[in-house]
Amino acid sequence: MLPETPSIETGVQVMFYDTDCAGVVHNLAYLRFIELARTQLAEQLGMGLQDMGRTQRFPVVVRIEVDYKRPGVLGDHLTVRGRLDSVSRSRFWFAFEIVRPSDGAVLVTSRQTCALVQMPSGKPQRLPAEWITCFGHLKGE
Amino acid sequence: MLPETPSIETGVQVMFYDTDCAGVVHNLAYLRFIELARTQLAEQLGMGLQDMGRTQRFPVVVRIEVDYKRPGVLGDHLTVRGRLDSVSRSRFWFAFEIVRPSDGAVLVTSRQTCALVQMPSGKPQRLPAEWITCFGHLKGE
């Protein structure tokens, strides 16, 4: 059964390969952290990774907006929060933020637009009817 | 001397590590391609990588918008085009597109907002006066 408002919270620790020689977390690393969260959200929506490998039906990112607000550093324990923000007939939107609980800082916020695509044709699919029912309160653009 | 409108064009070929098991280029890989282009643009603006390592003064990305339009695949020869789009007192904007010359497809477009930051303090710097003079025709937000 689908949750009323899909949302997750997941923890990561900043590793060497997440940082660069300016001494802070590299901008691409935050987007990798968010992918972890997006994957867990997709699972709540009935799209588990192991199923996707089999069905070749994938949630695909079509637009990313990301704001970098404060830098993270090596060893930081960060929390990535994500939620389903809105849903239309063929697209859905996730909202994310990465926070550092030790000082309450918000490091990064991001909004991502996704579509459901059948590979290898690459054809966008209509979203499941059930989503419209369950997520009517998240009606999107 | 600064060019009137800084712009570059650089080529990349899609490697295995750029793709994922959906058979197409992973969304993070395109942003890595764009970093190559942004670095070359920064160099035109007098910010060479080797200088940055020494001065610890870095152009920092504060916002990324990216639209994924068509998928690239293994072995594709892609062209990343970038240009300085606009300049304000403390921020500057780059515009990028990744195209596949073999069929003319535009795969990705992106707009990125940057600031100039002094490390390790993390303090944003005012942009060089010379930029305002040279890039008056690119006056930004």
Next chain:
Amino acid sequence: MLPETPSIETGVQVMFYDTDCAGVVHNLAYLRFIELARTQLAEQLGMGLQDMGRTQRFPVVVRIEVDYKRPGVLGDHLTVRGRLDSVSRSRFWFAFEIVRPSDGAVLVTSRQTCALVQMPSGKPQRLPAEWITCFGHLKGE
């Protein structure tokens, strides 16, 4: 206090960005998984990430041997096991294996040689005397 035989076990799930278009986990992704484990081992040896950022004294990899035995796929839950294998005056060796508990498959094994280096000079340091005492039973090459 140092453990008699430092060892850890950590879990990862295979994400899209860990795979490539051959449908399996990319060879570099396994090494990233192992870095997670190596970091946790270093922490047991008194080298926490947050301390390193401050002291600029880092455990550095000087040699990696890695054998790829079986492929992992999207969504796999993998376990990375690591242990301190041996210690000499200025080098130490970690042994790792990545297994898939669902079928017991060993996907990857690796042996990595490390040294302790002071940055920015890059000078190798003698290992702490305490290590020789504690890890005498792990006397290395």
Next chain:
Amino acid sequence: MLPETPSIETGVQVMFYDTDCAGVVHNLAYLRFIELARTQLAEQLGMGLQDMGRTQRFPVVVRIEVDYKRPGVLGDHLTVRGRLDSVSRSRFWFAFEIVRPSDGAVLVTSRQTCALVQMPSGKPQRLPAEWITCFGHLKGE
């Protein structure tokens, strides 16, 4: 036609995302540089990336040995040299080194064992008969 001794030389410049907060190139980045070189070597052996995507027959790395000798830093222009080192009935070996022409330093050396695999079955293939003929002087283990 196959070259007598397949070998290549390719240039890369160290980007931010190649470095970490110890101020030097991260160990995984060198292996990504080497993948570029290995891909170009594979192409000389008749295995172009675009063909692989079609035939699903891939050269697969089964073992990597890599020695890290000196650190590279942001902005370094590096040269990756690779050559086919030896060939047996079902495996072949590449040798690589990454050098910094500005001071002649050898940063990294690596030896990599490859096999030819048919996906999705994952079955190792016998190497082309032509290889044995052409590379008899590189007879391997």
